[in-house]
Amino acid sequence: MTRFDDRLLTKRVVESFSQTPNERQRSLLVELVTTLHDFVRRTDLTFEEWNAAIDFLTRTGQKCTPIRQEFILLSDVLGVSMLVDAVNHREREGATETTVLGPFYVGEHKDMPDGSDISAGLSGKPMFVTARVTAPSGVPVANAIVDVWHADDEGFYDTQRPTHATGDGSLRARFRTDAAGLFSFRTILPCSYPIPTDGPVGELIRASNRHAMRPAHVHFLVNAAGFEPLVTHVFMDGDDYLDSDVVFGVKEELVCPAERHDGAVMPDGSKASGPWYTMTYDFHVRPGTGHLPQPLAAGAG
Amino acid sequence: MTRFDDRLLTKRVVESFSQTPNERQRSLLVELVTTLHDFVRRTDLTFEEWNAAIDFLTRTGQKCTPIRQEFILLSDVLGVSMLVDAVNHREREGATETTVLGPFYVGEHKDMPDGSDISAGLSGKPMFVTARVTAPSGVPVANAIVDVWHADDEGFYDTQRPTHATGDGSLRARFRTDAAGLFSFRTILPCSYPIPTDGPVGELIRASNRHAMRPAHVHFLVNAAGFEPLVTHVFMDGDDYLDSDVVFGVKEELVCPAERHDGAVMPDGSKASGPWYTMTYDFHVRPGTGHLPQPLAAGAG
Numbered sequence: 001m002t003r004f005d006d007r008l009l010t011k012r013v014v015e016s017f018s019q020t021p022n023e024r025q026r027s028l029l030v031e032l033v034t035t036l037h038d039f040v041r042r043t044d045l046t047f048e049e050w051n052a053a054i055d056f057l058t059r060t061g062q063k064c065t066p067i068r069q070e071f072i073l074l075s076d077v078l079g080v081s082m083l084v085d086a087v088n089h090r091e092r093e094g095a096t097e098t099t100v101l102g103p104f105y106v107g108e109h110k111d112m113p114d115g116s117d118i119s120a121g122l123s124g125k126p127m128f129v130t131a132r133v134t135a136p137s138g139v140p141v142a143n144a145i146v147d148v149w150h151a152d153d154e155g156f157y158d159t160q161r162p163t164h165a166t167g168d169g170s171l172r173a174r175f176r177t178d179a180a181g182l183f184s185f186r187t188i189l190p191c192s193y194p195i196p197t198d199g200p201v202g203e204l205i206r207a208s209n210r211h212a213m214r215p216a217h218v219h220f221l222v223n224a225a226g227f228e229p230l231v232t233h234v235f236m237d238g239d240d241y242l243d244s245d246v247v248f249g250v251k252e253e254l255v256c257p258a259e260r261h262d263g264a265v266m267p268d269g270s271k272a273s274g275p276w277y278t279m280t281y282d283f284h285v286r287p288g289t290g291h292l293p294q295p296l297a298a299g300a301g
Numbered sequence: 302m303t304r305f306d307d308r309l310l311t312k313r314v315v316e317s318f319s320q321t322p323n324e325r326q327r328s329l330l331v332e333l334v335t336t337l338h339d340f341v342r343r344t345d346l347t348f349e350e351w352n353a354a355i356d357f358l359t360r361t362g363q364k365c366t367p368i369r370q371e372f373i374l375l376s377d378v379l380g381v382s383m384l385v386d387a388v389n390h391r392e393r394e395g396a397t398e399t400t401v402l403g404p405f406y407v408g409e410h411k412d413m414p415d416g417s418d419i420s421a422g423l424s425g426k427p428m429f430v431t432a433r434v435t436a437p438s439g440v441p442v443a444n445a446i447v448d449v450w451h452a453d454d455e456g457f458y459d460t461q462r463p464t465h466a467t468g469d470g471s472l473r474a475r476f477r478t479d480a481a482g483l484f485s486f487r488t489i490l491p492c493s494y495p496i497p498t499d500g501p502v503g504e505l506i507r508a509s510n511r512h513a514m515r516p517a518h519v520h521f522l523v524n525a526a527g528f529e530p531l532v533t534h535v536f537m538d539g540d541d542y543l544d545s546d547v548v549f550g551v552k553e554e555l556v557c558p559a560e561r562h563d564g565a566v567m568p569d570g571s572k573a574s575g576p577w578y579t580m581t582y583d584f585h586v587r588p589g590t591g592h593l594p595q596p597l598a599a600g601a602g
Contacts, residue, residue, distance in 0.1 A: 003552075003553060004387075004398065004551075004552040004553070006384055006387040006388065009380055009383055009384055009549055010380065010384070012380070012549060013379060013380030013549060016380075016509070016511055016545075016549075017509050017511070019509065019510040019511070020509040020510060021510060022508070025508060025509070026509070027344070028344055028346075028350065029509060031340060031343060031344050032340070032379070033379055033380065035336055035339070035340045036379060036381055037380065037381070037384055039332060039333070039336045040381060040384045040385055040388060041384070041388060042332060043328070043329055043332050044388050044389075045329075045385055045388065046385075046389060046592070047385065047389055047592040047594070048592060049329065050376070050381075050382075050385045054370070054372045054373055054376065057361070057362060057372050058362050058365045058372050059362070060358070060362055061358060061359050061360070061361055061362010061363050061365070061372075062362050062363060062365065064359045064362070064363065069355070069359070071355045071358050071359050071362075072355055075351070075355065078314065078333070078334055078337060079310055079311065079313070079314030079317075079334065079338065080337055080338070080341060080351075081351075082310055083310055083311070083338055083341045083342070084341055084346055084347075084348065084351045086305075086307040086310065087307065087341060087342060087345050087346065088345075088347060097305065207321065207323070207326060208317070208318050208320065208321040208326070208327070208330060209320040209321060209322060210317055210318070210320070244317075248310055248314060248317075250305075251304075251305040252304060252305070291347070291348040291349060293348070
């Protein structure tokens, strides 16, 4: 038996993974061990800090439920989610920029007819969204399935509301593009909101004097046969937090104005009781295949 | 707003932690972000791999209970626990070598008189341990509190047995050294055993074709006023797994023979029904103060 030495330890741990049959797994494990060991050596991590990390990770896992994914939130606030997105989309070739999925995607949104009101009677300023899906060339993409979800005017997703258990699914819907690549819906103007701060990630945010805000946005997941799935947001122009999104998700190409209107009749023929908004956005999808995001429940079950 | 770029992303995430009031926390967070981002960039981590990591970490947290700490186990099998131990004990100055605490320390072991039998009637070969606690100079340390715990002859700790709920606490005890620095107890010969493999850590071990075994050992935690707490094991000489401990905890100084005896009467005056063993070990503690390990329940509650 050779005398213990911390460099030798790292070498032995790396070697212990040398029989991993899957080559990619082996390589990731070796990188992980090397990286973690370098971190510990470089920081001279104390026992108290190691204990705190074990405790933090344990509580992060235990905070997860079928509708709450605290590890995704942790990845988000450390910029890791945006970086994974970036290294997987190095070449965009005229396609719309991507951003984080976020922890509130629940998958399998209910199909709604074009033009539907997805606000389910929630209070807020009416907003009429018209969007188009095209190839980078501008050719319309028909029959694209588009999931849409966003927070209400108090900053909560439906899954964060106690009524979720009854399956209200407000501000979530699935549309299908027509022959011109178009789809449209009525909703309410989203607002900036804090990510959930009642868990370990909230502790981290407070301990580092960061704010917990995300600028107002609407999530879109565009999935069309023969094209790469597109996971993105459209951000509301003028928001105070565009430059300091807590999850680092903003890209300038995704910022879009909502145009204010004061007419008495709104696009769906109903009578306005105050100002209302319109927003139009064109999504460009890239030929190919790709990864469809896992709905939340799959990971946190 | 500047155009998105993945290097700029890392820079912005690092900057987001710049207002962390605690200087050490700030520095650890900056190192963590830099390290994690480098890992993602170097490996071109895919979405599937990121999802698998989120799922693995979530399930690791959710496997933890007041008597099971899967994150400590993960740290152990990645060699991180031994490395944290190593960077915190760079200078031993004649003190006994340290090793991992392991996930089975529950703290606050019951006090037992010197010479007690801690085996609580469990089957196994009797072993009589006599140990001494001294300063590096050889001067005895009286009144040191020594926690002892080990697995039974099927490889299970009491906390892994269904009877734990009734508080049997077998093969666990706390002793106090006498004026000569001595303490002694009767127990059973420990055996090599697998770490728990019914959780995510078990999946990792199987996926990498590693074995899950630890060589037979007895845990000791020595805590004396004016001395650094000592967390260590004594390993049984001749064990098959001394060179491939799944948690990398073996140091040659900690390997000790158990001497076999075939006499009819054992040291405690009882009649032998087969071979019995003796083991003696001297622990050297280092003047100072230091971190007392957290019992498991505190981290996993």
